Amino acid sequence: MQQVVGRARAAFNSGRCRSLEFRMQQLKALERMVQEKEKEILAAIKADLHKVWVGRGVSLRHDGPGCGVWKGLAVEKPGTHHSPCPSWVHRWVLQESRRSDESPCCICLVGNAVVVKPSEISENTAQLELYPVVTGGVPETTQLLTQRFDHILYTGNSTVGKIVMAAAAKHLTPVTLELGGKSPCYIDKDCDLAVACRRITWGKYMNCGQTCIAPDYILCDPSIQSKVVENIKATLQEFYGEDVKSSPDYERIINKRHFKRILGLLEGQKIAHGGQTDEASCFIAPTILTDVSPESKVMEEEIFGPVLPILTVKSVDEAIEFINRREKPLALYVFSNNKQLIRRVISETSSGGVTANDVFMHALVPDLPFGGVGNSGMGAYHGKHSFETFSHRRACLIKDLKMEVVNKLRYPPGSQKKVDWAKFFLLKQFKKGRVGLVITALLGIVAAVVAK
Incomplete structure (x- = not known):
């Protein structure tokens, strides 16, 4: 590990990564590499998640929302944020991610030297020979965290996030933690349920529920619970057909350990739809739970799988109170035609981000920061915010000896x-x-x- 970090430090200290020209050259090389290795990347993703990219390819946009846009701006309008400037101090950074779609693209744009540690859970993606990375599990990660870094970015759960933060504290190293959590979704009676449920279904069951800002549970009035269930069921059939298991658009759980963890969350629950499983292929059908108790096991941790609990609340006041009693989520979703109600939910709750009348979209806007708050993380990135997070804005004043x-x-x-x-x-x-x-x-x- 010392050698790996030493090479990164030497590259950073050489100063070669500071110039705008070098950074743009590296990003273009990264983009070319993704294009040239497209088949290998798609094969690894399919092996990990059973994800089939029909008629689609990968691009630099998948390195993080806003990176491609910000890269384009760097070429067309190289301003203060990109040009070498004495007030900006670049760093060398450790990035550790539990997901296969995280990349050092935005961090490199700033001019950093990066040590990347992909998650061992996405084993096929982690083994791709695209650029040098540190592979391994808990022992390797623990050893890596003993090294001194200028900044650490970790994407994963709050339990490991606390370990990363504790290790960083020994060197007073700042951290950016994107930790997920239970992202609530409140559905008001005053909205188009068909549209709302279609958008929620897409966001919840994409990647088999394994996305950090997937809607974790639904809050709605008891009078519309059955309608929500029926609309989601109809959308699932529209998306995946009668036989979900044979659909090329439906993925699998990443491994058997997480497969069994999710099955444990279903114990004692009322399954309104789905529930079919196949351990051999890590298949769990899109599942809807109704009449869920707030104290049940499925409401204690981030599900990170294709299970959608529905809890009933009698008013928006009760929904806000319910959300505020729990840890602050990475994302919050509210569906309503009442803009005043939407503004109230936003003003009276706290979360990493909010999308009203849709899901995910705030994370795809490059001008918006993406990050958590409280138990869902700290720090923000994407687009311009990545530059500001992964560099230090140093105050510099040069005076004259006259006067x-x-x-x-x-x-x-x-x-x-x-x-x-x-x-x-x-x-x-x-x-x-x-x-x-x-x-x-x-x-x-x-x-x-x-x-x-």
């Missing part, structure tokens, strides 16, 4: 006149802008002359 007379007011020996003038400058309020700065400078010169 020393201006400084006499601050030098000893002290006098009452100097104190009076200091009070004047501290208490006098000027409008912000160049005019105020000019007036301040002129008064400073006058004060120095008078004091002399």
Whole structure:
């Protein structure tokens, strides 16, 4: 591990990754690599998740929402955020991810040297020979975390997130943690249920529920619970047909350990739809649970699978109270035609992000930061926010050695006149802008002359 980190440190200290030209060259090479290795990448994803990309390929956009857009802006409009500037200090970064779609693209754009540790759970994707990575499980990760980094990005669960943060604290290393959680979805009676349920179904069962901001559970009025179930069932048939297991668009659970973990969440639950399983292929059918107790096991942890509990609440007040009693989620979804109700849910709850009348979309807008709060993580990235997160904005002031007379007011020996003038400058309020700065400078010169 020392050698791996040493090579990254040496590359960073050489300064070669600081120039905009080098960074853009690296990103273009990364894009070309993805295109050239497309078949291998798709094969690995299929092996891990049974994901079939019919008529689609992978692109740099999959390296993280906003990276491709931000890369384009870097080429077309290389401004302050991209050009070498003494106020921006770049770093070398450890990135560890439990998901196969995370990439150092945005981190490299900043000019960092990156050590990547993919999750051992996505074993086929982790073994792809695309660029050097650190592979292995808990022992390798533990050893890697003993090394000193300038920043650590971890994508995973809160339990491991605490371990990462504790290790980082030994070196006072800042961390960005994207930890997921139980993302609630409130459905108001005043909305188009067919559209709402279609969008929720897409977001929940994509990747077999294995996405960090998938709707984890639904909150709705008891009077519409059966309608929600029927609309989701109809959408599932529309998406995957009568035989979900044979559908090329429906994925599988990543491994048998997580397959058994999800099965354990179904114990004692009322299954309104689905529930079929096949351990040999890690298949769990899209499942809907109704009349779920808030104290049940399925409501204690992030499901990260194709199981959708529905809990009933009598009002939006009860829904807000329910959400606020629990850990802060990475995402929150609300469906309603009432914009005032939507604004209320947003203002009276806390979450990493919010999408109203849809799911996922806030994470796909490159101008919006993506990240958690509280138990769902800390820090934010995507697009411009990745640049700001993975670099340090250093304050730099370069002064001239002339006009020393201006400084006499601050030098000893002290006098009452100097104190009076200091009070004047501290208490006098000027409008912000160049005019105020000019007036301040002129008064400073006058004060120095008078004091002399």
